[in-house]
Amino acid sequence: MSTAAPIHVPLPDATAEHQARRRLDELVKPVGSLGRLEELAAWLCGAHGTVPPRPLDDVRVVVFAGDHGVSRTAPGSPGVSAYPREITAAMVRVFCAGTSGVTVLAREVGARVRVLDVAVDAELDDVPREVVARKVRRGSGSVDVEDALAPGEAERAFSVGRAVADEEIDAGACVLVPGDMGIGNSTVAAALTGASLGLPAREVVGTGTGVDEPGRAHKVAVVDRALRRAGDRVGDPFDRLTALGSACAAATAGFLVQAAVRSTPVVLDGVFSVAAALVARDIAPGAARWWLAGHASTEPAQRLGLASLGLEPILDLRLRLGEGSGAVQAVPVLRAARAVLAGMSTLAEAT
Template identity: 70%
Template sequence: MPRFDIPVPDAAARAAAQERLDGLVKPLGALGRLEELAAWLSAAHGVVPPRPLDDVRVVVFAGDHGVSAQSAYPREVTAAMVRVFLAGRSGVTVLAAQVGARVRVADIAVDWDASDVPASVTAHKIRRGSGAIDVEDALAPGEALAAFEAGRAIAAEEADADLLIPGDMGIGNTTMCAALVAATLGLPAAEVVGTGTGVSGAALDAKTAVVEAAVQRAAGRVTDPFERLTALGSACVAATAGFLVEAAVCGIPVLLDGIFSSAAALVARDIAPGAKQWWLAGHRSTEPSQAFALKALGLTPILDLGLRLGEGSGAVQAVPTLRAARAIIADMGLLADLA
């Protein structure tokens, strides 16, 4: 298992932030979660007030999944959506533009001929698609670690950002994530499977059966996080786990998005337990497995808008809240200064 030198957020800065927050021109604790976030950012940046969150970057990890048959959309949509991202017309690119965030797409395992795609998108590609986890491993031996290292490299390339957001694109990814969460936390399939792209009825039952079969097939192999990724994950979720760990190594705050990044975070926590100190949950998705993952991580979502798009779109919506948290500690007056 790799070992990582992860810095600890600055406790003295957090204490100084809390002292300033308590002295602002307002009743004690009157700004609720904003005060908590302001203190968290101060600890992450090691200074009060924390630095402005001007440079926000989203990295969308794209890949196909062998269980995509359970989705309401065909597998080919993944490749088509990568082109939409590159054209700036996807949900997350439109929403990111509203908060001045930049979006990068990383093709980790899209099942297509990428000869017509810019090299920057495919520079970290591991494979084309993943195995159908109910009947076979998702990855070949060594690919989970290779993908994890690719994610680390991507985070290192973005190490001068003020805030990072991991996004995702891959038809079938909620099925894979449900299996990963179920195996990690020892939960039954029926409790973690959600509607994903909108399946219901018999299709939802089939999705649940796939997750149950996958978890049973991988029984006994889930203690080691890289074995868990090999059996039940995908190259793109392994890369996201590496991205989360390396962001923590670099001391960069991260806003998790929906179930995909939350499932990756569960595995990343097992690989590098100290990394979770650098993560916040941007929003609560409608996928039940995300709620289990966030509870295990000890994270409370900033927003709850009923979103289930993925891509990083929910976390992007939390950026203005983080900026508001910074503004109160940076710009509000002090009770001690009142005439």
């Protein structure tokens, strides 16, 4: 069990949010007629402490990559993913080449993408040194039969995530997006979500990369074994990460917590980032005030996690790619929400 000191998370500026809501009601439009855009505009004012909010011109995605023991499959046996585990390392190279889904989509909105090998089960000698500089371990344990991490590794990976958030914010980031890459990610996310919310495997397991119904049944069995094996150890968030998570899940949790500590808005992505957010909330109560839900994934664990966090997705595009690809699509909506306050006249000014 972790004995780390409590982490202080500041509150958003309630006065700025109240002022924003009052001005929104005074704009040249029917009260409330811009719906969710008005809610997001007021939220941004609270986060920035000013009306209108500052421009959202430096959005940064950090993809935490790692492999999971549950993705190891014997020949002829069912797997938890429609793809082999070797894809994780291959995708890190694709990120570096700038041709992955999130890098292409991020360019469309002017966002930057950084990938980090936190626990890829391969030696990536052909990628830039900075990609592998934060590696915690090679792969994680198969959570249905063993702990994902050794003692102390969850805390170490969490610290990596905090340091990376600091680096991005110090370099000018005004919005952070947690991305993920790892074959088996949705299985680990389901286990973390089930443990965090006290839900059985059958309620949190989805189809992930697109497994068929027998494949989903196999995933349910894997997550069920994992939850039963972990037992009551899941009450402490670092024990939960050790037993059921991964180094990249712990790093993502640290990234989310430090963004909140630094009063920096986060747009959550799919099921993996939301599972990490549930753990992050337990580590740093109040951190969720600094997070938005970028989109609705097709995974049930993401929907259940967002409901627990009290977050409503900005978009629903039926995406299940991960990588931060859904979250970056919400950036233009946030910019539009800011523009409402920055550019519209009040009724008094127009008459």
